Amino acid sequence: METTTLEPGTPPPQTGRTSGINDYGQIIWAMLKTGVLGYGGGPSVIPLIRYEAVTRYHWIEDDEFAEILALANALPGPIATKMAAYLGYRRKGWLGAVISVLAHIMPSAVAMIALLSAVQYLSGSAVIQGMIAAVIPVIAVMLGVMAYEFANRAVKGLGKWMGIAMFVIAFLLLQIINIEDAIVIVAFLAYGAIHFKAAGWAAKWKNKRRVRSEGGNE
């Protein structure tokens, strides 16, 4: 899968052959950042993880990121930690997974225990409230940009009309009919498994019709 989709202006991929220690360093540094900067629970961390894994370190491509995100969503439990675990695993096996998760969760977990006595002050503080409020629009922009990029990929892969049809179906299922994310994802995966077969049948059927109508004209 060498279909790199570098945005214009992104630096060229880092020299990939780094030493083992360096790999762990990358994982720890990337996951520390995503853990400490992600405010507002799982969803707000997703664009940060994508930035580190896809844009900055080029561990994976967007295709694979979408797959990981979709499956992480379809499985129960916290999403960001699952993604951290898989990314660590993909780079360095089980030890990588453990280190990645620890880097992602430990700073805030320890802060939680240390600070509980200060809870009244912290959660009532106008400064903290203001800080959180100012970060939310930034996260919204990152999510919006991600939405646009994934929509673009979907249209490229499926074609314009099929792509739009899939957006409409996904929107209807998720937002209007309000079906669980997990069920929608599994349904799309199930159709995806037969998509190329279905496209083959459709092409064959069209061909047959054309042949028949051409035959009728003669």
Next chain:
Amino acid sequence: MDWLELIIGFFVANILGYGGGPASIPLMYNQIVTHYGWTNDAEFSNILALGNALPGPIATKIAAFVGYDIAGWPGLVLALAATIVPSAAALIFLLKLLQKHRQSPIVKGMTLLVQPVVAIMMVLLTWQMFDTSIHSTNLWQTLGIAAAAYWLMERKKIHPAIVICIAFVYGGTVLAHI
């Protein structure tokens, strides 16, 4: 006995929670307060308040705190492991299976069809975030910060971490006094 209960309690709360950490909060409440009585309502809401004021995933913060509170550091490790390991292992297993069959048209179709769903999920999340932001500040602050963030990240290619730190400073100094 505490240890076993910690493992079972956090395993159940998270294995039943679909849609990430925030979705499993009510389930964790059920286990922590209603079922095992590890804390009471007041303390749970304190934990939640602090969890929301700190960065990082929320479910793991709650697990870490309650585990530590009940059984010290071993409790913290067990509660965290019960929260994370089952679903993380399942994800790794499933993705490994996909990697193995990368070239099959079945997996290629699945990869392709996941893209539109992820795109729509992101659109909905974006909308939700803007909605939250408008409620916690106001429309003009939200649009202003969003426009500045877009310009910095997409046009100037500044690292999101730096943009978030700038937002922290702006929020702590300006938004705190509105």
